[in-house]
Amino acid sequence: MFLLMVIEALTVLGSVLSANLLNALIKSQLNPFLLAVGLLMLDWMVIAALNYGASIYQEKVIQNIDISIRQDLADILIDKDYESYNSRGTGVYESWVNNDIQTINVQGLQNFFTVVEGIFGTVFALFTLIAYHWSLALSALILAGLIIMAPKVFDKRIMRANTQLTHQNEAFVNRTQDVMGVFNLLYAFQALRLLKQGIVSASQALKQSYVNQRRAQSSVQVVGFLGNVISQVMLMGLTGILAMMKLVSIGTLSAVSSLSGNIFNNLGNMSTYLGMIRGVAPIFEKFELEREKFPATAEPTEMAVATTAIVPDMIRVRDLSFGYHADQLILRHVNYNFEQGKKYLILGESGGGKSTFLKVLTGYLTNYTGEIRLAGKSLRDYSANQLGQQLLYLDQRPQALTTTVRENLQLADSYSDDELVAVLLATKLCPDRERAEAFLDQNVGAGGSDLSGGQLQRLALARGLLRHVGVILLDEGTSAVDTANAVKIERDLLENPALTLIMISHTPHAETQALFDETIQFAELNGK
Numbered sequence: 001m002f003l004l005m006v007i008e009a010l011t012v013l014g015s016v017l018s019a020n021l022l023n024a025l026i027k028s029q030l031n032p033f034l035l036a037v038g039l040l041m042l043d044w045m046v047i048a049a050l051n052y053g054a055s056i057y058q059e060k061v062i063q064n065i066d067i068s069i070r071q072d073l074a075d076i077l078i079d080k081d082y083e084s085y086n087s088r089g090t091g092v093y094e095s096w097v098n099n100d101i102q103t104i105n106v107q108g109l110q111n112f113f114t115v116v117e118g119i120f121g122t123v124f125a126l127f128t129l130i131a132y133h134w135s136l137a138l139s140a141l142i143l144a145g146l147i148i149m150a151p152k153v154f155d156k157r158i159m160r161a162n163t164q165l166t167h168q169n170e171a172f173v174n175r176t177q178d179v180m181g182v183f184n185l186l187y188a189f190q191a192l193r194l195l196k197q198g199i200v201s202a203s204q205a206l207k208q209s210y211v212n213q214r215r216a217q218s219s220v221q222v223v224g225f226l227g228n229v230i231s232q233v234m235l236m237g238l239t240g241i242l243a244m245m246k247l248v249s250i251g252t253l254s255a256v257s258s259l260s261g262n263i264f265n266n267l268g269n270m271s272t273y274l275g276m277i278r279g280v281a282p283i284f285e286k287f288e289l290e291r292e293k294f295p296a297t298a299e300p301t302e303m304a305v306a307t308t309a310i311v312p313d314m315i316r317v318r319d320l321s322f323g324y325h326a327d328q329l330i331l332r333h334v335n336y337n338f339e340q341g342k343k344y345l346i347l348g349e350s351g352g353g354k355s356t357f358l359k360v361l362t363g364y365l366t367n368y369t370g371e372i373r374l375a376g377k378s379l380r381d382y383s384a385n386q387l388g389q390q391l392l393y394l395d396q397r398p399q400a401l402t403t404t405v406r407e408n409l410q411l412a413d414s415y416s417d418d419e420l421v422a423v424l425l426a427t428k429l430c431p432d433r434e435r436a437e438a439f440l441d442q443n444v445g446a447g448g449s450d451l452s453g454g455q456l457q458r459l460a461l462a463r464g465l466l467r468h469v470g471v472i473l474l475d476e477g478t479s480a481v482d483t484a485n486a487v488k489i490e491r492d493l494l495e496n497p498a499l500t501l502i503m504i505s506h507t508p509h510a511e512t513q514a515l516f517d518e519t520i521q522f523a524e525l526n527g528k
């Protein structure tokens with residue numbers, strides 16, 4: 001802002017030097033004329049150099065602000081719970097950190113600096129005009145007020161257009177991600193034209209929002225432009241009259257021409273910029289709304305479960321009902337006791353609600369009726385963090401970060417190589433220590449794409465074993481692993497007396513079935 005102030009002061013100085021130059025010419029004074037030419041040249045060179053530095057510094061500031069907004073957005077995301085995060089496609093969140101930030105940059109921050117520049121330029125020019133004649137400064141001030149106020153009438157339109165655009169951008173990213181994320185599926189069925197169709201139709205929906213936004217912005221620009229040129233002409237007319245009345249010199253005409261250019265070009269644009277800056281507000285309001293929906297919750301301080309204590313009814317389920325939609329119950333009045341250290345095999349037809357049941361037990365889905373008690377305390381009284389230390393739900397579709405096996409295992413914690421190698425061996429990901437050490441540094445590819453389905457499942461299980469969670473809820477956790485290794489892994493889990501295991505399987509292995517304490521037919525449990 002300081003640099004911008006200096007640039008504007010030098011620009012106004014340029015106008016004064018031009019007037020001096022013209023006055024010296026009219027009076028045929030060679031030396032003052034040459035001096036004014038030299039100074040004018042120097043003035044513009046300094047302005048050019050300062051502009052270069054200011055624009056680079058400005059970009060740094062803008063990027064720092066972007067980073068801090070993205071940090072705030074990340075805070076909003078990490079305060080969300082499982083249900084709320086997954087209730088929307090990830091495209092929505094990507095649009096926040098890309099499109100919305102871009103709009104904030106272009107409409108908000110860049111324009112903010114232009115406004116700052118304009119304010120300095122206008123103030124300096126107004127003061128300089130006083131030096132020529134007070135009536136010039138007063139007229140300029142009145143016209144400036146009118147120019148700034150007029151475009152406010154378009155504020156609502158701009159805000160509406162921006163609100164529509166930010167939501168349309170979210171929908172666009174979601175829709176394009178949808179079709180681009182299923183390339184392999186479309187490739188296999190020679191249906192890749194659907195990818196193109198998807199992108200084109202999403203773009204067309206977006207087009208209307210951009211056009212609406214531009215329409216609103218252009219209205220402001222036109223009003224600003226008209227205010228600008230009309231005011232400049234009026235001020236020049238006034239100066240001409242003053243010159244004819246011999247109240248100002250002829251050279252003043254040159255100074256007023258460039259000073260009024262300074263003032264009204266700045267102001268005419270400033271109302272546009274202010275309108276655009278105000279138009280960014282709906283984006284921040286949207287973010288604030290998200291923050292209010294999920295304020296950061298303080299962690300309960302009391303330790304939830306003493307992991308070493310033996311708790312007979314580890315998980316007690318009473319009259320549990322749940323549906324994703326109010327009118328369609330997936331879980332109906334389920335009652336069951338899971339005891340610590342015991343091993344449970346859940347069988348049942350596909351789509352019957354087994355995964356849903358495990359997700360409710362893990363605390364991922366909270367909109368249930370009835371009661372679940374973990375170690376004697378209602379599941380609702382545990383924080384997500386506390387539950388995570390007790391229970392691990394291993395998804396049917398494990399996720400992986402695009403990085404090494406080591407970082408995929410460690411995530412936000414750190415473990416020694418010995419511990420990491422031990423879980424790689426326990427999950428049969430590697431046959432011996434030497435290969436396990438090499439495997440730790442292997443990159444798993446984009447989202448784990450370089451690993452087989454079975455390897456990904458074992459990597460997910462290894463994460464849980466590493467953390468010694470007391471209860472593992474395994475949802476088809478070894479379905480993609482070859483039978484021999486799946487049996488070995490299951491046997492290890494089943495023979496671990498400290499572990500409570502609840503495992504869903506469509507393909508139970510005869511070799512391990514006897515090691516389960518209970519085999520549950522889910523249909524009998526659900527709706528009995």
Ligand SMILES: Nc1ncnc2c1ncn2[C@@H]1O[C@H](COP(=O)(O)OP(=O)(O)OP(=O)(O)O)[C@@H](O)[C@H]1O
Nearest residue numbers: 324325330348349350351352353354355356357396
């Ligand atoms: N996020 C969701 N929103 C709405 N409905 C869902 C959601 N997830 C699952 N369902 C529905 O809930 C029902 C139970 O699904 P669930 O995944 O729990 O079954 P499952 O018994 O684990 O099936 P499978 O053995 O095939 O994995 C299904 O009809 C499914 O369509």
